[in-house]
Amino acid sequence: MRLHGNALRLTVVVGESDTWHHRPLYSEIVHRAHAAGLAGASVFRGIEGFGASSVVHTSRLLSLSEDLPVSVVIVDTEERVRAFVPALDELVDEGLVLLDEVEVVRYTGRGGEPGDAA
Structure with a gap:
């Protein structure tokens, strides 16, 4: 994919x-994105x-470190x-679900060709 x-x-x-x-939500999102063929x-x-x-969660306090924020970031064509x-x-x-326009400057996998699977 280019x-x-x-x-x-x-x-x-x-x-x-x-x-x-019973599965981490972030993991489910990643696996569904993979199954959908996203980049x-x-x-x-x-x-x-x-x-x-409005509850502050921090890794500095053991009592509040149980539910830290996790961001799943996906980039592909708008469509x-x-x-x-x-x-x-x-x-x-x-x-929170956000969409924003970005410009992809480089998308290269381990094979060295743009879009190669990593």
């Missing part, structure tokens, strides 16, 4: 302890944050990302 130029970035911010059928997905664990509940977004309606009860 990915270059204008694209759409989907960011889903959920809690680390959020689950879908890629990455998960980033936050060290501190708060959301709509493919927008087609994937409805799948999140079923998965994300609490969290």
Whole structure:
């Protein structure tokens, strides 16, 4: 798959302890993105944050470190990302879903050719 130029970035911010059928929610999102044939997905664990509940979660306090923020970031063409977004309606009860336009400058796998599988 070649990915270059204008694209759409989907960011889903959920809690680390959020689950879908006894599986981490972030993992379910990544596996569904993979099954949908999207260009890629990455998960980033936050060290501190708060959301709509206004409760600050931080890795510095053991009592509050159980539900740190986790972001799943997916980048692909606008058409493919927008087609994937409805799948999140079923998965994300609490969290934040963002879409923003980005420009892909380089998308290269280990094979060295643009779009090669990593």
